[in-house]
Amino acid sequence: MIERMVLLGASGDLASRLLLPAIAQLAQAGLLPPGFAIVGASNAEWTTQDFRQHIAAGLEQHSTASASTREAVVGMLTFQPTDVTQTEDISRLLGDDRPDTLVYLALPPSLFEPVLTALAGSKLRRSDAVAIEKPFGNDLASARHLNEILHLRLPEPTIFRIDHFLSSELVRRVVALRFLNRVFEPVWNATQIESVDISWLESLTLEGRATYYDGAGAMKDMVQNHLMEALALVLMEQPARIDARSFRDVRVEALRTVATPTAERMSRDTIRARYTEGSIGSRQVPSYVNEPGVDPGRNTETYASLTLRVDYPRWAGVPFTLRSGKALAEDAAEIAIRFRPLPAYLTDQWPGVEPNVLRIGLNEPYVRLSTTLNGPEKTAEVRELHATTTPPQFTAYAHLILQMLHNDPMLFIRGDEAEESWRIIDPVMKAWAAGQVPMQEYAAGHAPPDPAP
Incomplete structure (x- = not known):
C-alpha cells in the first residue's frame, strides 16, 4: 500500500476544498496506512506551519470529520517551496530513502508536460504512482503527446488519469x-x-x-x-x-x-x-x-x-x-x-x-x-x-484516493480511453x-x- 503522498500544487483550491477533506474522510474511517504522510509543494514561499494553517482552515469549512481527525490530518503535513518543473527540485522533494509514493499533479494542464518531464528524471519506481487531474490534453494531438511522454519516460509507476465521475x-x-x-x-x-x-x-x-x-x-x-x-x-x-x-x-x-x-x-x-x-x-x-x-x-x-x-x-x-x-x-x-x-x-x-x-x-x-x-x-x-x-459513505475523491493508495487503476482513465x-x-x-x-x-x-x- 502506498504510504506517502507528494502533492504538487498544494497551495491551490483543489487541495484544500476536495483532496484533504477526502483524506480526512479516510482517516476518520481508519483506512489510511500507519504513518501516512503528505508533502505539499508549490511555488508559494510558505513554511510547513503556513501550509498547515491553510489546510486547517479548508478542513474546517469543507470537512465533516471530527475535530480530532482534522487535527491528525494537519499533523501529517509538511511543505517545501518547489519549482515543480525542475528535475533537481522534484528529486529533492521525493528523496532517496522513501516509502512508496503517490505524486499527485493538482496543477493547471499547461504544467503537465514540463512537470512530467521533470518527474521522468527523478527515478520514480514501479511501486510509486502518478495522478493527473483532468483535462488530459486539450485535443487529440495533445492527449497523444502526453501519453507518449508517459509511455516513454515514465514506464515504471502506475499512472492514474483522474475523472471523478x-x-x-x-x-x-x-x-x-x-x-x-x-x-x-x-x-x-x-x-x-x-x-x-x-x-x-x-x-x-x-x-x-x-x-x-x-x-x-x-x-x-x-x-x-x-x-x-x-x-x-x-x-x-x-x-x-x-x-x-x-x-x-x-x-x-x-x-x-x-x-x-x-x-x-x-x-x-x-x-x-x-x-x-x-x-x-x-x-x-x-x-x-x-x-x-x-x-x-x-x-x-x-x-x-x-x-x-x-x-x-x-x-x-x-x-x-x-x-x-x-x-x-x-x-x-x-x-x-x-x-x-x-x-x-x-x-x-x-x-x-x-x-x-x-x-x-x-x-x-x-x-x-x-x-x-x-x-x-x-x-x-x-x-x-x-x-x-x-x-455513499465517501466522496468521489475519497473513493479514488483509496483506490490509488491500493494501486488499483480500475476506476481511472486509460491512455487510449482519453484519446478515444x-x-x-x-x-x-x-x-x-x-x-x-x-x-x-x-x-x-x-x-x-x-x-x-
Missing part, C-alpha cells in the same frame, strides 16, 4: 443495475431502446470559475470527459472479469464503436449556446459575456449538446445525446434510457400508454422507471417506480471554431435551444 458509486449504480438484474440487460439494445440522453444541467452559473471555464466551455468541461465516461458505461459489454484490465478494456471498446462526427451532420447533431441576462428563482443573473473574468472574444459556450451514432449491431440506429449547460431553471443530472413505443394495435386500444423511460441519477443516487398500469374503463395510467440507493474521447470531440470543436455551427442564446433560468428539426 468514475467514482465507485456511479460505476456500481450503472453496472449493478445492468448486470445484476436479469430484467434490464436482455432489453439493453436497439430492438427495445429508441434513444439515450445523458445530461448534466445546472442552475449554477460560473461561481468564481471564470478563469478555467471561459477557456474550456461546456463541451470540454463536461461532455468530453464526464459525460463520455457515463456513455461508455451505457454502451459497454459485460466484462469477462471484474478486474481493472477487463473493466477498462470494455470501456475503451465501447468508445471505439462511437462514430466520429461528420461535417455534414454537425449543424444537425450539435448545439452551442450561451446564457443572456435573466433570473433563476429570485436570483438575477447577468449575461455570460458580462460575468467577471469572461472574455467575450473567446466565444465560449455555456450549453453544449452532441448527438452521437454508434457503429455496433447492439446499438444500430439509436441516437445518444450528451448535454451540459449552466444557468438553467433547475438542476438535472441523469442518464435517460427511452424505450420504443408499443405497436399501434395496443396504443389504439389503451389510451394513455406511453413508452417506458429508465432514469439513472448521475448526482443523486436514484433509479426511476416509468411504468404503464391499468386505469379505469380500459385506459392506461403511467406510474413511476422509484428506488434510491444507500448514500478526444477523437470524438475534436471534429466538433474544430467545426465550432470555424463558425460552422452558430452560437445561439438562451435567457438565464430558461430552457436551452431545441435541436434542429
Whole structure:
C-alpha cells in the first residue's frame, strides 16, 4: 500500500476544498496506512506551519470529520517551496530513502508536460504512482503527446488519469443495475431502446470559475470527459472479469464503436449556446459575456449538446445525446434510457400508454422507471417506480484516493480511453471554431435551444 503522498500544487483550491477533506474522510474511517504522510509543494514561499494553517482552515469549512481527525490530518503535513518543473527540485522533494509514493499533479494542464518531464528524471519506481487531474490534453494531438511522454519516460509507476465521475458509486449504480438484474440487460439494445440522453444541467452559473471555464466551455468541461465516461458505461459489454484490465478494456471498446462526427451532420447533431441576462428563482443573473473574468472574444459556450451514432449491431440506429449547460431553471443530472413505443394495435386500444423511460441519477443516487398500469374503463395510467440507493459513505475523491493508495487503476482513465474521447470531440470543436455551427442564446433560468428539426 502506498504510504506517502507528494502533492504538487498544494497551495491551490483543489487541495484544500476536495483532496484533504477526502483524506480526512479516510482517516476518520481508519483506512489510511500507519504513518501516512503528505508533502505539499508549490511555488508559494510558505513554511510547513503556513501550509498547515491553510489546510486547517479548508478542513474546517469543507470537512465533516471530527475535530480530532482534522487535527491528525494537519499533523501529517509538511511543505517545501518547489519549482515543480525542475528535475533537481522534484528529486529533492521525493528523496532517496522513501516509502512508496503517490505524486499527485493538482496543477493547471499547461504544467503537465514540463512537470512530467521533470518527474521522468527523478527515478520514480514501479511501486510509486502518478495522478493527473483532468483535462488530459486539450485535443487529440495533445492527449497523444502526453501519453507518449508517459509511455516513454515514465514506464515504471502506475499512472492514474483522474475523472471523478468514475467514482465507485456511479460505476456500481450503472453496472449493478445492468448486470445484476436479469430484467434490464436482455432489453439493453436497439430492438427495445429508441434513444439515450445523458445530461448534466445546472442552475449554477460560473461561481468564481471564470478563469478555467471561459477557456474550456461546456463541451470540454463536461461532455468530453464526464459525460463520455457515463456513455461508455451505457454502451459497454459485460466484462469477462471484474478486474481493472477487463473493466477498462470494455470501456475503451465501447468508445471505439462511437462514430466520429461528420461535417455534414454537425449543424444537425450539435448545439452551442450561451446564457443572456435573466433570473433563476429570485436570483438575477447577468449575461455570460458580462460575468467577471469572461472574455467575450473567446466565444465560449455555456450549453453544449452532441448527438452521437454508434457503429455496433447492439446499438444500430439509436441516437445518444450528451448535454451540459449552466444557468438553467433547475438542476438535472441523469442518464435517460427511452424505450420504443408499443405497436399501434395496443396504443389504439389503451389510451394513455406511453413508452417506458429508465432514469439513472448521475448526482443523486436514484433509479426511476416509468411504468404503464391499468386505469379505469380500459385506459392506461403511467406510474413511476422509484428506488434510491444507500448514500455513499465517501466522496468521489475519497473513493479514488483509496483506490490509488491500493494501486488499483480500475476506476481511472486509460491512455487510449482519453484519446478515444478526444477523437470524438475534436471534429466538433474544430467545426465550432470555424463558425460552422452558430452560437445561439438562451435567457438565464430558461430552457436551452431545441435541436434542429
